[in-house]
Amino acid sequence: MIKEITAGQLDTGQFIAGKVEEIRAAVGSGTAINALSGGVDSSVVTMLGHRALGKSLRTTFIENGLMREGEAQRVAGLFGRLGVPVEVVDAREEFFAALRGVTDPEEKREAITQTFYKKVFGRIVKASGAKHLLQGTILTDVDETVAGIKRQHNVFEQLGINPQEAFGYAILEPLIQLRKDGVRKVGKALGLPSEIFERIPFPGPALAARVIGEATPERIETARQATTIVERILGATSAFQYMAILHQDRVTGMVGGRREFGQQVEIRCWDSLDAREARPTRLPFDVLDSLAREVISGVPGVVSVTYSITTKPPSTIEAV
């Protein structure tokens, strides 16, 4: 049973000092490794690990080709300015190879997870010689695993490290007693900039969850361009989350006076407290009009834009 530390109870100074001590004690003169995604949890773990280990921590950012425009540069740059070196690993080809021909949403997620752990990060961990792995698991992840929402995994098995080899490997989860609000408090105390906390949530499978059907490099690029536009235009709203989804269905459009069977982008923008229930934000029609116009002029091949008007439930936040 893990003992929760609520955000109210949390003394960030004491918490950070304690975790830094624990990490140092565990790793000793060895090295540790972690994967940074740019999300809140992995960013806070990176800062804690860096404070504890300095150059004995290897932080990698795996470029899977499925992220927002300029994401690798943004995250590496941000941590670079904080004095934390981040190694960007270009694994785009491996991810797209794993996604080739996969159209089922669950199979897409599985392909991304497998490629991440078994192939790319597993290889990096083994090659690094690091025996300590820092992970940003939080208490909510544990709850969801227990409740059966997320599957329980043996991380080393996922990494393709067999039980014999795994002897001597250790996983460190310094955030496991916290929930999201506690993690944010720790992150702020560690000096992480506000942009880490203010970004709207982005799904694990990244843009692969934002295309219906196969996630080819071309289709991901289309979804990425639409995402950039939607996030720019809706960045000023107080909405809980917003997104652009590339559909697989083709619809008729007129391009240069000719009929063209083109692509459709669906925009979703949600009002919600905790993502359990949500309703479409009542955006002014002038904003909806700008969204449609800019997506159509800025994203080649798109002839139609829709706005989701369904509540959750029965919709979900993401489309696939």
Place this chain on the structure above:
Amino acid sequence: MIKEITAGQLDTGQFIAGKVEEIRAAVGSGTAINALSGGVDSSVVTMLGHRALGKSLRTTFIENGLMREGEAQRVAGLFGRLGVPVEVVDAREEFFAALRGVTDPEEKREAITQTFYKKVFGRIVKASGAKHLLQGTILTDVDETVAGIKRQHNVFEQLGINPQEAFGYAILEPLIQLRKDGVRKVGKALGLPSEIFERIPFPGPALAARVIGEATPERIETARQATTIVERILGATSAFQYMAILHQDRVTGMVGGRREFGQQVEIRCWDSLDAREARPTRLPFDVLDSLAREVISGVPGVVSVTYSITTKPPSTIEAV
């Protein structure tokens, strides 16, 4: 060169008397046949033909399975009350057989046209012994054929009647000098009820144009149910046209607490003068909310509803 009669020039009493005389003179003691769709043009032709020929006109309504809820009963009932007998021919199986496996929009249109002319109506014409065919061609149809928008057709060839047999057959097009506004004036003068004129336009391929992908009986039924709801809720607006489109893409939804890969319906509602340019009607969000709620509760299998926010161009009025 066909001499246009503008709505302004049109003397409906004189026009009707002249056309009745022409039809009587052409058909003589023979019989004529026509296909009634319930649209303005074919309705006006039916009334003119009935006035000219009485029982020597056979009017058929071909039930293709692709029309609005209760359409055959509505049209036959309406003309029955005007004293015009309409024979409803159930050809649903033939149309669905022709549409099986067809997903390309142009091929769907072609399958419907071929089934209508070559198979169903051709067979009825040949069996009827009628040598005169009344058609609701208007001047705009001729213009579009000349401009290459519609293909030119030899109607008898389309009906599968070969040139030798076609000797003796004649096609009568009493509305060919008029445009839509003139046709409406004539229709009102002939005593057609306002519901014939007030219905929003419906595409030729009917609900087959309102499903993306294959038009199976089940998918057409889904589109039909959504259409009924959308036309009921938006019937009070002054919009130019509105519609429900069933997508082929599946999106994730929550039904009874479980994840379900369900269907999506797109709603379009257009402000337009003449369909050449159009913009989405700025419906109040309360109305959008009702649309989504009622489609989801009234149409099994639908978990997501969107509203088109694109202008025409680059969108078109219909999706396929």
